[in-house]
Amino acid sequence: MMDRYDVVVIGGGAAGLNGALVLGRARRTVAVIDAGEPRNAPADGVHGLLGREGMSPGELLAKGREEVRQYGGHVVEGRVAKALKQDREFVVALEDGREVAARRLLVAAGLVDRLPEIPGLAERWGTSVVHCPYCHGWEHRDQAIGVIGTGPMAVHQATLFRQWTDDLVFFTHTAPELTVDERERFAARGVRVVEGEIAAIEAEGARMRDGRLVERQAYAIGTRLEARAGFLADLGLELADHPSGAGRHIPADPTGRTAVAGVWAAGNVTDLMGQVGPSAAAGAMAAAMINFDLIEEETAEAVRLHRLGA
Incomplete structure (x- = not known):
C-alpha cells in the first residue's frame, strides 16, 4: 500500500471492486481496503448474474481482485477504523495502525444481516x-x-x-x-x-x-439490514433509516454521491436490496462520477495556473 492515492475504496465486494476496476482503467491510482467478510460468503453460488451464473462468491471476488490488479490497482487486506478529512484530502486509518491518504473515497463496505x-x-x-x-x-x-x-x-x-x-x-x-x-x-x-x-x-x-x-x-x-459505516462518523456521515423500513443505510444520490463532498457510496451500503449485478453497476457509476469530479478539479487548477502564466 502506498501513502497516497487518487481514490481509496473501502470494501472489496462487487461494488468496490468494479468501482476500482473502472478507476484503474481511467488511469487513477486506487487502493481497495477489504476486511474479507463478504455478506454472501455462506451462499453456494452467485445467481442471476449473466456470464457468472452459479459461480461461488469467493471465486467471483478472486477474479475481481485479479482484474483490478491488472490495471495497477492495489487490494489491501485490512479493516478500516476511521476516516478523517485533513485539508483537501482524506486520511483512512486501519485498525492495525496503517494510514493512507486519498483525494476521494468510495465507500462500498456492504452491510450486516441482523438475524x-x-x-x-x-x-x-x-x-x-x-x-x-x-x-x-x-x-x-x-x-x-x-x-x-x-x-x-x-x-x-x-x-x-x-x-x-x-x-x-x-x-x-x-x-x-x-x-x-x-x-x-x-x-x-x-x-x-x-x-x-x-x-x-x-x-x-x-x-x-x-x-x-x-x-x-x-x-x-427478512433480516434487519445495517450498512457497515461506523468508521465514517468523524466525517459527519451517519446512517439513516431506509425508506422501505428494512434497515439503515448511507443516503446517496443515483450516482452514489453522499452528503459529504468527496465521498461516494455504492452497493449494499446505500442500496440495501441490491443484488450482485446492480451493486457492481453502481460501483462503476460511482467510479465514473469520481473520475469526472477529479477531472473538473484538475481542469480548474490548470486554468488557474494558465491565467498566472505558469
Missing part, C-alpha cells in the same frame, strides 16, 4: 434459511417453505416466494398484525398462516412456543 435470536436459525443462514427468492428461490423450488414474519416486508416476501412453491406457510412470529386484505390474499393463493412465535428451528421443522412442530424444509426471513 432474530431464534435457536437454530443462524446455523442454517445461507443454506436452508435465505432472504431473497431471486438469489435462492430456484434452489428451493417445490420445497415446503416457511416465511418467518419479522417486519414490514414479510408479507411482500411471502407473496414473492409463493412463485417458487405451492407449499408455503407464513409464520406471523413478530410481524405486524395481518390485515383483512393480506389474509384474503394469502387464502386466495393457498398460503397457510401459522399464528404465534417460533421457539426454535429444528431438523424436522419449526418448533412453536406452544409445542407444535410445523414441518418445513427451508425458510425465508
Whole structure:
C-alpha cells in the first residue's frame, strides 16, 4: 500500500471492486481496503448474474481482485477504523495502525444481516434459511417453505416466494398484525398462516412456543439490514433509516454521491436490496462520477495556473 492515492475504496465486494476496476482503467491510482467478510460468503453460488451464473462468491471476488490488479490497482487486506478529512484530502486509518491518504473515497463496505435470536436459525443462514427468492428461490423450488414474519416486508416476501412453491406457510412470529386484505390474499393463493412465535428451528421443522412442530424444509426471513459505516462518523456521515423500513443505510444520490463532498457510496451500503449485478453497476457509476469530479478539479487548477502564466 502506498501513502497516497487518487481514490481509496473501502470494501472489496462487487461494488468496490468494479468501482476500482473502472478507476484503474481511467488511469487513477486506487487502493481497495477489504476486511474479507463478504455478506454472501455462506451462499453456494452467485445467481442471476449473466456470464457468472452459479459461480461461488469467493471465486467471483478472486477474479475481481485479479482484474483490478491488472490495471495497477492495489487490494489491501485490512479493516478500516476511521476516516478523517485533513485539508483537501482524506486520511483512512486501519485498525492495525496503517494510514493512507486519498483525494476521494468510495465507500462500498456492504452491510450486516441482523438475524432474530431464534435457536437454530443462524446455523442454517445461507443454506436452508435465505432472504431473497431471486438469489435462492430456484434452489428451493417445490420445497415446503416457511416465511418467518419479522417486519414490514414479510408479507411482500411471502407473496414473492409463493412463485417458487405451492407449499408455503407464513409464520406471523413478530410481524405486524395481518390485515383483512393480506389474509384474503394469502387464502386466495393457498398460503397457510401459522399464528404465534417460533421457539426454535429444528431438523424436522419449526418448533412453536406452544409445542407444535410445523414441518418445513427451508425458510425465508427478512433480516434487519445495517450498512457497515461506523468508521465514517468523524466525517459527519451517519446512517439513516431506509425508506422501505428494512434497515439503515448511507443516503446517496443515483450516482452514489453522499452528503459529504468527496465521498461516494455504492452497493449494499446505500442500496440495501441490491443484488450482485446492480451493486457492481453502481460501483462503476460511482467510479465514473469520481473520475469526472477529479477531472473538473484538475481542469480548474490548470486554468488557474494558465491565467498566472505558469
